[in-house]
Amino acid sequence: MAIINTSILGKISGKLGNTVIYERNGKTIIKSLPAKSSKPPTAKQLYHRAAFKRGQQFLVPIRTELELGFAKRNAGQSQGFGRALSVLLKTGILNENGIPVLYPEKVKVSEGDVLGIDGAEAQWVGDNVLEITWYPNAFMGHGKEADRLFVVAYDPENGRKWAITQGNYRKSGSQQIQFPWSSDLRGRFYVYVSFFSESYGRRQFSDSVCLGRV
Template identity: 50%
Template sequence: MAISDDYFMGKVSGKLGNLIIYRRNGKLCYRSKPEKISVPPSSRQIYQRKAFARVSSFLAPIRSELEIGFSGIPGENSKRFGKALSLAVKKAVIPENGEPVLYPEKVQTSMGDLLPPSDCQLFWENENRILLNWRPNSFEGNGKEGDRIFYLAYDPQQKQKWSVTEGEYRKNGGMVIQFPWSGPLSGRFYHFVSFYSKRKSGFEFSDSVCLGRI
């Protein structure tokens, strides 16, 4: 960078060839434009980009549910979705033969310090209705009877989802979930379950549990 005390160029500023001209503290300054240096990405960067793209594609259809499940993250919804995305890249992607492979069972649809569901079981009562059971572990750790179920079923192939955001209470130990579509639906969806509680400061969630594709 050069500085001139003379206003030999008048009040000109901006770009002139390879120079950028500007004023600072009443003095005329000019510097060379930075050179563009093209550096090919490393293998690690390529891997991370692929992992990010695959996770982003998987999570995009359930973004609104993730913004609920990660509502303990302060700030805008974009930060909550970003946390869900980064957590999935970290925990749900495993390298296989140098390529990132996403395991949906390891994806979290909620995150928090609340006591998570325990001993969950899921049964199809008919072609479009399921029975979800869990152990009513109230008062273990920070679990309370009034904690409620947050449930999400997600079919990543068809980009189809069904959620229950105000489920049964922890103390009840079970609930029936009716899907709005005709069946059979078994084997299509990954089922995610967590608990949440409404506090004075907002909602508190547990980490989610994935029951697999049932």
């Protein structure tokens, strides 16, 4: 693979023979395609392909939120969605008799070193209003009262999501979420929560936790 910082090829992109040319982050990438194998895929390869496809299908509707919660810290690290998918494949999809089974409760929407949420619960307080409560634990470890809540409520069956990307402060202990839909909500949404701190426009997150399907 070759990387050209200043493109001599203009805006050319696409496939040329056994070579793919595309642009990423202002750089032109020239990459050779892998040679096709004449051997039939092994059972392990078929499993990994199926797991990868299953993970992608589940995560695509919340891609925007994953790009935020898994934002790369340093140049060269994985982009958000790719990192989120990698974590899901390792911890959220299990091999059960050769079949990849995805457990939504094990999905992560953020990761990081910020102090995580403690004692969080979610309950409906209205037809389309969900309240999340937690224990204000800023005095523990390196948590701060000014850390803010990050919430992703996701209904995978219908592809619906509702996110709070700048929620209440850790010290408040609660957050109400009003959904834009008025019916068929209860028992549909997996709720993922975490905290983030922000400094000079850059966010650092805690590992998210799932509050179950509410």
